[in-house]
Amino acid sequence: MSDPTRAPELTARAAALDAADPLAAVRDRFVLDDATVYLDGNSLGALPAEVLPRLADVVTREWGELRIRSWEESGWWTAPERIGDRIAPLVGAAPGQVVVGDSTSVNVFKALVAAVRMAPPGRTEILVDAATFPTDGYIAAAAARLTGHTVRPVPAAEVGAAAGPATAAALVNHVDYRTGRLHDMGGTTAALHAAGALAVWDLCHSAGALPVALDADGVDLAVGCTYKYLNGGPGSPAYLYVRRELQPRFDSPLPGWNSHADPFGMAPGYQPAEGAVRGRVGTPEILSLLALEAALDVWDGVTTEDVRAKSLALTDFFLDCTAALLPAGRAEFVTPAPHAERGSQVSLRCAGAAEVMRELTARGVVGDFRPPDILRFGFTPLYTRYADALRAARILADVTEGTA
Template sequence: MTTRQSASPAAPATATRTGLPALRDEARRRDERDPLTAYASRYATGGAVHLNGNSLGPPRESLTSALGGVVSGQWAPRQVRAWFQDGWLDLPRTVGDKLAPLLGAGPGQVVVAGETTSTTLFNALVAACRLRADRPVLLVEAGAFPTDLYIADSVARLLDRRLVVEPRAGFDAYLATHGRQTAAALTAPVDFRTGERRAIGPTTALCHTAGAVSVWDLSHAAGVLPVELDACAVDLAVGCGYKYLGGGPGAPAFLYVRSDLQPDVDFPLAGWHGHARPFAMAPEFEPAEGVDRGRTGTPPLLSLAALDHALDPLVDTGIRELHRRGRDLGEFFLTCLGEGRPDLPRRLASPRDPDLRGGHLALRVPDAEGLEQALAGAGVLVDARPPDLVRFAFAPLYVTHEQVWRAVRELHRALP
């Protein structure tokens, strides 16, 4: 009997890969060790890598069934009675209280009235200025999201206030030197372009020292970054439901009003759902008790139900673990980014220190829109911001380390 030998020897069992291919093995090890990886398979990603969650992320796989249950199990059989029998009337507060722990807020301070982020911000800014009716200045940070600048300008003109727009470094300095002229100050904890963080506590403290009302736009922080609204004594805050919160296209915004301010806050949009007795159909407006006075008209029930469904895994995970996971993904992205391409980390427009940034990273590239399109063709979804930024967002529950590795591989291929 003869023994046949292989024509070529097998690779040694101890052989290892190097460079970016080796980091794929590391990505898989990290995913295996992290229990949050299990959530990723529960989202309808269509096989794409979704790194644009700071604009819009994928829905959970179970959303279709959840919305179907609302339509077929509540709306269809009970119609108008469902407002009373299925908790529809209370849903703005129910969803608000569910969201509150992700914002570091106690119950009764958050409402999701069903309005857009723009409308909610308008309501909050006017109310903030009314709380300091004798002060002439509305302060806003120059790098704010464009809608914030537009709304602030409109509010200033409406109320005959002077709009002061200060760059990042000058915002706190203005509060320190001219704060007693300032009615309200609007800024955000995360720069929507670069991801750079602004500490909420110190800026809010400056507002309070000067007697100004602090208003925060949490749209790029909610669901990925601890914001600790109660601990920081924030006055008012708003944020959208369709970014890291995953509520879907045009998901309604949320409004936070600190509990001790609620009896005095006077919102300009006085709708019947914000009335103390909405079904009395009274001719004069009497604001509801508590944060419910921030409600306006009949809320978009299906959008609220979709946001309610999206919040479940986020609340179950908790904001500390969500932040930890998102931070880990971002750091792994940077590790992969420079592997074999030391030029790419030099294009980073975001702070390198993870403590100084939110949930996304931005790179400077000459043709940002072209890179966005090239990556989309390879199944990696990012977004460009003019003139030269491409943003990569690391939503904690549907992005994996292996997907981050894949995104960087395609990025290496797309960039000369």
């Protein structure tokens, strides 16, 4: 039940929390304005300030002056692995296991087909998170057709228990894109391995928002985008993780000249390179790759543990604010309350959600809407303030009261 009398208390709490925030200064590394509360970093991260000057140099000097020489002299050729090694600590991976390039969808396809090819013989099914982002489901179906397997949708929390002697691999989302629910990577991966299956994880809604432990959890392959919590920009290339022990067996369904052992030998037959390079396909997306490299500078001196602590504190505070300020019965919390089950977003079920989000955006609070009735608010701890959370809750209360 709403309690507007708590507004002064909430204002004081927001000010105290912002004053004590160890990540407060990181906000200055982004291009943001105080007129907007930006809570859609789970779809597209804000612009890091260093990206524009870096891209200007890439375009005017590296491309405009050095031209073809930049493949060697500016490090263009090695960018996919170099930038992969910068992402690796954010996903709990040692160097040499992450390569950047292609879209998330393409990398999901590479990872899932490769996982099925590495599975023990006689396996006939691929498990997929039943509530997965649609593209993952489409790719899983295509991978199954290509490899002669079937797809069995299973709730993410039940994937480990559902795996059996017929399971070749499972594709699971670390955080559900609609609800913000965080799933048990370590436990699910261990259960899949006990059944003889491989684990492929989609990190799109977790990497950069909370600690990920790919190596420690024994994950086989993982894929993630870089334009959400990693702030790489619209269409920035995705990344592919292949556990070191599996790299010699990684058989990509998209073997391209960039992953050849001798890419400039131009041999008619394909011979895969060693290591994470096997995840490459064609010519790297240099402009977006180097924009991403500059964007990753915002992580200098930042730990994922501090990010996670602030994420939980921010979402706790927002939940408290909305519970206190929203008209009773106007919204239902969909995101789990327990910290162990929560990513870095808050999802609310609300009648007329599309209209509510349009009005929120018009009033300077940017989240997003997922049909039929979900409001999503993504909290990026690197730049979101507690005062932003309170302002968003106040405006949401005004809007929902007006649309009741």
